[in-house]
Amino acid sequence: xxxxxxxxxxxxxxxxxxxxxxxxxxxxxxxxxxxxxxxxxxxxxxxxxxxxxxxxxxxxxxxxxxxxxxxxxxxxxxxxxxxxxxxxxxxxxxxxxxxxxxxxxxxxxxxxxxxxxxxxxxxxxxxxxxxxxxxxxxxxxxxxxxxxxxxxxxxxxxxxxxxxxxxxxxxxxxxxxxxxxxxxxxxxxxxxxxxxxxxxxxxxxxxxxxxxxxxxxxxxxxxxxxxxxxxxxxxxxxxxxxxxxxxxxxxxxxxxxxxxxxxxxxxxxxxxxxxxxxxxxxxxxxxxxxxxxxxxxxxxxxxxxxxxxxxxxxxxxxxxxxxxxxxxxxxxxxxxxxxxxxxxxxxxxxxxxxxxxxxxxxxxxxxxxxxxxxxxxxxxxxxxxxxxxxxxxxxxxxxxxxxxxxxxxxxxxxxxxxxxxxxxxxxxxxxxxxxxxxxxxxxxxxxxxxxxxxxxxxxxxxxxxxxxxxxxxxxxxxxxxxxxxxxxxxxxxxxxxxxxxxxxxxxxxxxxxxxxxxxxxxxxxxxxxxxxxxxxxxxxxxxx
Ligand SMILES: [Zn+2]
Numbered sequence: 001x002x003x004x005x006x007x008x009x010x011x012x013x014x015x016x017x018x019x020x021x022x023x024x025x026x027x028x029x030x031x032x033x034x035x036x037x038x039x040x041x042x043x044x045x046x047x048x049x050x051x052x053x054x055x056x057x058x059x060x061x062x063x064x065x066x067x068x069x070x071x072x073x074x075x076x077x078x079x080x081x082x083x084x085x086x087x088x089x090x091x092x093x094x095x096x097x098x099x100x101x102x103x104x105x106x107x108x109x110x111x112x113x114x115x116x117x118x119x120x121x122x123x124x125x126x127x128x129x130x131x132x133x134x135x136x137x138x139x140x141x142x143x144x145x146x147x148x149x150x151x152x153x154x155x156x157x158x159x160x161x162x163x164x165x166x167x168x169x170x171x172x173x174x175x176x177x178x179x180x181x182x183x184x185x186x187x188x189x190x191x192x193x194x195x196x197x198x199x200x201x202x203x204x205x206x207x208x209x210x211x212x213x214x215x216x217x218x219x220x221x222x223x224x225x226x227x228x229x230x231x232x233x234x235x236x237x238x239x240x241x242x243x244x245x246x247x248x249x250x251x252x253x254x255x256x257x258x259x260x261x262x263x264x265x266x267x268x269x270x271x272x273x274x275x276x277x278x279x280x281x282x283x284x285x286x287x288x289x290x291x292x293x294x295x296x297x298x299x300x301x302x303x304x305x306x307x308x309x310x311x312x313x314x315x316x317x318x319x320x321x322x323x324x325x326x327x328x329x330x331x332x333x334x335x336x337x338x339x340x341x342x343x344x345x346x347x348x349x350x351x352x353x354x355x356x357x358x359x360x361x362x363x364x365x366x367x368x369x370x371x372x373x374x375x376x377x378x379x380x381x382x383x384x385x386x387x388x389x390x391x392x393x394x395x396x397x398x399x400x401x402x403x404x405x406x407x408x409x410x411x412x413x414x415x416x417x418x419x420x421x422x423x424x425x426x427x428x429x430x431x432x433x434x435x436x437x438x439x440x441x442x443x444x445x446x447x448x449x450x451x452x453x454x455x456x457x458x459x460x461x462x463x464x465x466x467x468x469x470x471x472x473x474x475x476x477x478x479x480x481x482x483x484x485x486x487x488x489x490x491x492x493x494x495x496x497x498x499x500x501x502x503x504x505x506x507x508x509x510x511x512x513x514x515x516x517x518x519x520x521x522x523x524x525x526x527x528x529x530x531x532x533x534x535x536x537x538x539x540x541x542x543x544x
């Protein structure tokens with residue numbers, strides 16, 4: 001069956017296309033316009049904007065921390081919250097089911113869960129398989145695990161680190177490797193309460209710098225398309241820009257992705273010893289073309305912070321709102337869940353809000369700055385439409401800035417930034433660039449052969465509304481959203497890399513898990529059957 005979207009403004013930065021034209025689909029793929037013959041279905045998109053489906057590279061939508069948060073905060077769940085009134089976080093929904101629907105309504109068709117311990121990968125995949133419509137993938141965590149730290153301490157060869165990375169990626173069926181406060185979480189278990197890039201993990205005698213560099217090199221050497229995805233040390237602390245700058249410098253010429261950089265953009269200037277250092281980060285990134293970042297924008301309202309940076313979460317537990325939290329130690333990173341409310345009237349939260357926007361506006365290459373709120377850490381992903389509107393409209397930004405404490409605004413450069421993103425830049429940042437960064441050439445663009453993931457938006461004065469409720473969304477060529485409402489469910493498979501695994505490493509890990517934990521090394525292995533699911537809704541029309 002051939003479908004044609006005609007007459008819309010097609011914005012496809014990967015193919016340098018921005019013009020009124022047609023997009024044709026058949027068999028789940030984009031096809032070239034046929035020389036002759038009619039479409040079976042035609043959608044007249046005159047006056048509308050047509051883009052590839054959106055791709056989110058960093059959103060915590062599954063796995064251990066997310067589920068702990070669900071259990072800790074039932075009042076944030078939509079169904080619960082309807083009695084008596086919806087809470088801000090409930091706008092994101094809280095179930096796997098709503099996650100897929102809400103992303104699809106905004107025109108997003110691929111989402112990456114960026115922090116899954118290899119030991120929790122099976123559960124995470126089963127949960128992801130339950131999320132409808134969107135394609136999913138995971139990044140799996142190393143960098144505080146005993147095997148990696150011991151191997152570096154014992155001076156084992158880079159080949160051992162590399163083979164362990166390959167073994168971990170393959171077993172967890174992940175798309176890449178995430179490192180969270182490298183060494184800091186292991187040090188936390190030995191009662192260290194702060195940990196910087198050159199601090200030493202007591203029992204191992206290795207620094208964060210050594211761990212990051214060893215894993216960065218291993219990922220690169222294996223040829224994994226997505227670079228090492230790094231959550232730096234000292235998240236959220238005044239003056240932590242120095243940590244981020246040291247990390248950027250240490251990357252040398254190898255690819256590196258820095259997650260939620262907003263949380264590392266802080267200086268110590270001003271009346272409260274807390275200020276924006278975003279311009280310094282933007283300058284450093286100009287000189288480091290091998291480094292990409294996502295922002296982790298803060299938006300105001302109730303949310304919950306979920307992180308495997310258990311050191312950071314433990315230290316932040318006093319700021320919990322409401323006053324409850326969960327700190328879980330355990331294998332490798334453990335996890336911490338601390339509910340939090342960002343307030344526009346708070347000096348600190350206002351600076352955080354500004355730092356995120358400054359990063360978006362000062363880094364003028366939309367191929368290297370990625371659109372995230374680190375859902376739910378900076379804000380639920382349902383805040384994306386408002387954030388897109390803020391990036392595209394400086395008058396709207398001025399309105400928001402006028403509600404912030406003036407002394408907070410004065411330690412940022414935000415009021416001076418006049419840049420407005422255009423739709424081409426938005427499409428680059430949310431489609432073309434993330435597909436390239438994740439190594440997914442089948443999506444993020446609209447050339448023939450690409451997956452037929454397409455979002456059609458109705459432009460208008462209300463930019464947030466445009467992105468909140470797509471006019472049409474197609475997933476693999478299936479029409480799944482009409483006028484902001486899900487009209488059809490379907491299920492996909494998780495995306496993963498499958499590097500070759502060295503047989504010696506396989507034997508070594510079997511022995512290691514047996515000796516150290518009394519477990520078979522394949523206890524956490526994700527079987528093929530777990531990364532997809534039969535589609536029970538095939539052809540069933542319904543609405544979320
Ligand atoms: Zn995150």
